[in-house]
Amino acid sequence: MKLKYYEIDEKKLLEAAKNGKKIAIKMPEGLQPYAAEIMKFLKRNGIDASFLADSCYGACDFKRIEGIDRIICIGEAEMPYLRKKYSPPVTFIEAFYHFNAEIVGKAIPFLEESRIGLVSITPFIHKINECKKYLEGKGYEVFIGRKSRRMKYNGQILGCDFTPAMEIAGNVDVFLFIGDGMFHPVALFIATKRPVVALNPIGGGVLRKEITDAAAKIVKQRYVAIAKAMDGKRVGIIMAEKIGQRRPRLVNELKKMAEKAGMEAYLIIADEIDDRLNYLDFDFYISTACPRVAIDDAAKFKKPVLTPIEFQIMINERQWEDYEFDQIV
Ligand code: SF4
Structure with missing residues (x-):
């Protein structure tokens, strides 16, 4: 199912929805305009879901809810350490933006340094290894740090947890953030005290000075x-x-x-x-x-x-x- 830029796996969604009798869906603000479309899709497949219109800032943003036996969170990656704490249980169905890793070439004029730390966020993280290979092919030394208990993927950062970046900060001259917005790269700059280049795969925009100035x-x-x-x-x-x-x-x-x-x-x-x-x-x-x-x-x-x-x-x-x-x- 395509929701604006993002793709979600219909099969996984249906499988998750069959794991409960009273299902509710929850999603971040950017996907909320598609709530009815998703519920219509579920209904066509015999599942009557409701929509949780609460905030959804991340996989952290859950509290106890009565009367629902499974929540399906669309668009976020799970925080593995919370798996047993969600009540009701939550299944996470990520939304991905599909792009060609060669778009990383647009960041090259901004990357004067030779050792790069690569980081990303949920909708783009599935391409991180392809982006690494592309940059290595251009002669850079590229590092991807290991995930913490709060993230699903190596190289993934959250707005409050930069573990994969902190782990490699001593080995790199610059970070390349693959994702959208300023929210993550500005905090990454403050947390690691390293320069940050941000490449947005949606449109190919690149920022560097803007991040330093905002930080x-x-x-x-x-x-x-x-x-x-x-x-x-x-x-x-x-x-x-x-x-x-x-x-x-x-x-x-x-x-x-x-x-x-x-x-x-x-x-x-x-x-x-x-x-x-x-x-x-x-x-x-x-x-x-x-x-x-x-x-x-x-x-x-x-x-x-x-x-x-x-x-x-x-x-x-x-x-x-x-x-x-x-x-x-
Ligand atoms: S920055 Fe961290 S604590 Fe804040 S909403 Fe995002 S994941 Fe949750």
Whole structure:
């Protein structure tokens, strides 16, 4: 089945749907406009599915749901370590964008260095080895790092987990990201402190300077957020309900650290973290949920929302020079 740029395997979808009586489908925003089309396809095959219109930011973004006995998540790759924790169980049907690996040639004018770390994301990852071969044929030394427990493929990165890139960062001069958008490559730059070239196989656009500039802007904004939080005495520590974002041990450590630093610290449990934070009587927040919330949604918040690492800098437990991108690994 073709959904805009992406292809999903109908056979796998039907097989998954036959594994339950009360099926619901769930998908990321980009595929949600096709929800009815997918349900119609299932109905034609004798399966009456419903659509979960909740957020779907990744395989992390699940919580307990009653009255459904299987969820089919279309467009995301599974997080293997959560396999037994999803309730109801979830089957992941990935969506792929099919492209010719030779499109990587468009990135060559931007790759002055000789040792390349190759990374990608779900819709494009199936071509990573072909892209590697193509670049090796052009004389580059190419590395693909190993996956963590939170990802399905070697070389795959998430917006919050750059394990395959961190593993090879010491051996490469530059990363080549194969995928769309700025969300992953900018964070990859901050996390690895290596230059990043991004090639979008949909259309063949290539970015390099734009990524460096966007990362520098974010780091500056984070510095301002930390400085603004400095006088705060009452902190809300946010823990997500979503199963792939919960970090209760970290929450406890942060609470102790804040209290030791003479602050009042309270736990906030939330599903979605939004501008409601502006109306609560806390001076600032630390988010242990999706690490992107504090950074990508910063403009929404009138009070500083820090990552755990930024909080350590704020209370002098870490030097600014040791700034790191918060990751859930
Ligand atoms: S925690 Fe955030 S960045 Fe990580 S997979 Fe989930 S939504 Fe994406």
